[in-house]
Amino acid sequence: MIYIARNADVIPQKILEVALRAQEELENLPIDKRKNYIKSKSHIWRGFAKYLSKMSHGKCWYSEAKDAGANFDVDHFRPKSEAKRSDGLVDEQGYAWLAFNWENFRLSAQNCNRLNRDEDSEITVGKGSWFPLLDGSKKATWDDRCTNDELPLLLDPLVKNDLDFIDFDDRGLFVKSFFCVGLQARRIRDSAVIYGLNLERMREARFAAMKEAKDLYETIQISVEDLDVQGDQASMKAIVRQIEMLKAKTRADAAFSRAVRVQLQKLGASDLFIDRNMDAA
Known part of the structure; x- marks a missing residue:
């Protein structure tokens, strides 16, 4: 929501x-x-x-x-x-x-x-x-x-206050937060x-968006580690592209972007990976 x-x-x-x-x-x-x-x-x-x-x-x-x-x-x-x-x-x-x-x-x-x-x-x-x-x-x-x-x-x-404490579990289910x-x-x-909100088709679609974001974030982490070794310009450009791809999944116009943001926050991703420029609020 x-x-x-x-x-x-x-x-x-x-x-x-x-x-x-x-x-x-x-x-x-x-x-x-x-x-x-x-x-x-x-x-x-x-x-x-x-x-x-x-x-x-x-x-x-x-x-x-x-x-x-x-x-x-x-x-x-x-x-x-x-x-x-x-x-x-x-x-x-x-x-x-x-x-x-x-x-x-x-x-x-x-x-x-x-x-x-x-x-x-x-x-x-x-x-x-x-x-x-x-x-x-x-x-x-x-x-x-x-x-x-x-x-x-x-x-x-x-x-706005109605949306406090909304969470998504590791299966993509819409749930309350722990607190x-x-x-x-x-x-x-x-x-x-x-x-x-937790019909199976809905859950699957939400989970797919969350998983794509998680996989891309982990790919960026690996790319950064490789960059420390290689240090070439092409690798740096590839990382920038990956970051932009991930940020696009958090934009207000992307499907399930709230769930994606929650996923990234749980992964410890910084706001570098969250695009708030188009937020409705």
Whole structure:
């Protein structure tokens, strides 16, 4: 998961105005007409997809996956139709008033947004309409839109502090860090399941990116040792190229760059190998 610094300036005014008009119409509808109206206007939030993509360098905001051949969904962080709080509790109205509010949109890989069955664990994962709240949290409604007072269980890529203590193990699994305990540990564990962040295909892709970075770092170390012996200019240029290749894997526009950075930090790699020039935050 990556922090996203949203930028309304990349969204054309026409797109924002269409969403605003839909919101104004929605506000005047009786409760029994809202769901069908929202469903009929799905093209509105889909129209934001490419602009949300620009904000994350073409990566899913939840998984950090980047695949030119994949379709991305525009997820409503707070579900627009119904909000599933637990296996036995569903708020039928959800957060209908946020259906056209682009600040509620998150760019999501379909595997994160849609329900999938994890063949290894036989657990159904994917966000779907899930939006659990922590115990004691206030709950926003159409008549009391106190979303700022809610305490969501799910990690939010728009909240920097939510991303503290995220780690990746040596198999490429999205996990909590060793020092993370209590409520935040629970949020990380449950978010990994609900967002499908450890589906086998996702784990394999993340692990491959981490392994490539580790292998390249070890190659650079060997090259440096050889340079001490040979000391020729060609070897030095080769090392510089290898360093630039490694730094490219840590850029904000590279798939799984957060996991790669964590891997390098565990290897004791200095910031020489981490490129922060394109960071979203």
